[in-house]
Amino acid sequence: MATASPAGYTATDRTTPTRSKERAAYDHETVHAILDQGYVCHLGFIRDGAPVVLPTLYARCGRRLYVHGSTGSRPLRGAAAGGLAVCLTVTHVDGLVLAKSAFHHSINYRSVVVHGTAHQVTDPAERSAALDAIVDHALPGRSADTRRPNAKELASTAVMSLDLHEVSAKVRTGGPNEEPEDLRLPHWSGVIPVVTSYGTPERAEIPGQDVPLPGYLPPRRK
Template structure:
């Protein structure tokens, strides 16, 4: 896709239009969803008593909405239980460290998504169940059907927020070094250091029932 002519599945707004490097912005649903589906940790920003707060939490995407997990007693959950909580949600996937000859031109390759909107508490029992399963399966597909579902008491201890994807954009930095021409001859190593998150082999709980087999979804995830 041409970076200079992004597809506007999510119409740009003043909040989703970068002030710098606008060619890195993407508004098409395919790119936004691909970034969101590649991770399960987001940072949720909101304001409490006039002060900004940013909290990490898990999330899952279902179509054009995100579900966020939290404790019933947490500040964002209590606030969202009323008229909703204005939030800014971010997901960042580091791809590599760009090592330039000059300190100024060092950079990071990344894919990221920023979403603005009002997060609201999910109260419909069927949607709560769907959200719980989505949150678990987003971390590890197949796990939701392979564990005990939450009891009513456990559900009462946990709250789920819903954020509809309306005002959202992705931003991507890729490629190599962008040194100034006069620095190209300097004798400093320059290039790209790729980054990747790797799953390790599963470690069984010592108290697990004897004979419990390793599930196929974990076997497939093992290195």
Template sequence: MSTTLEPTDRTRIRRGRNRAVADRTELHALLADALVAHLGVTVGDHPVVLPTAFAVDADGPDEGGTLYVHGSVGARWLQEAGDATVCVTVTELDGLVAGRSAFHHSMNYRSAVVIGRARVVTDPAERQHALDLIVDHMIPGRSATLRPSTRKELAATAVLAVPLHEASMKARAGGPVDEPEDVAAGIWGGHLPLTRVVGAPVVDHQTPAEVAVPDDVRARALHRA
């Protein structure tokens, strides 16, 4: 697999090309950090963009790796997405940029756009692998502690795979890019870093008092993001 993001006509960055990221490993690092993706698909006669949990298998069966999302088999968006071209976007907000003018206010971010033909995962082993990856993307190691999925649960769940071959990434970091005269005027400029914080586990009221917080949940809570 190439370590470089090769642009296509659909993913070539035309605005803000100085913020383009060409290293595929940085794309995978972003996808490892982020928790929510937005999937765009045409449903009937109109576009729909929906937030969804996801996971990535860098060594998946599709060229460039595989991004997996899941949903109810009854969801119309998922039915329409099977064998259709979809657009998946992922964004992590890293800071608020306070410029010396309204025009130069901005945000620090890492964002990715993935375009590809989605396929419905029908192989039972791949589907179970994808569902385990999605759970472990939320809480690493969690899937190994759970009971096996029932036939009813699997029958109600569909998994889509999107190849990561056709993707682009942009990133911004640091302070504002201001006009020299605004800087010379002595106006304050800078940025406010943003981070995601995981709080302490909140025990469900149906959990027996003697049941301790499992190690995988405790480890996730100790991780800042």
């Protein structure tokens, strides 16, 4: 397995694309920014000889990812029994790329792929910090403005850790790649940006309560 260098992550056979290699990136800044801007990761693993991919919440702390799960879930049971081989992905869609030919239609995107072995977090202090990080990853400052988990809630919640060693990013930007002979065709071509935005916070209807909007809303991250 590759280890992280001071400047970035080392490319391996599994993290080197077979197509469009120029879009790959291994520097910490690019990889971490893509991870930090996401909300949901997709966690792939093998169960009973067949591939399974599950969407779940996560957070990055330095060069380690924490992944949220239930204590009764199969991946958590596998992670508790010596570790679970996984592949984790995060993807952002930034634009729809429309070309004059159907073949050259594409998507502008930023993605990260992580290979490694996930382990269940058993240390109480680390698990508590990881759960706070997962809440704050979705909305910075939120964990300090909530009730702490009770014993029953902690008993039903588990966290897996996945160290960032074998990691790569892949990014596509720009317009369509047109064939020279297609340039005069009467079809519109270009990019339709895809933007994630936040709406106005909607207060929960709880009788007798009129809690003011916290200062950390709306989210700072866009």
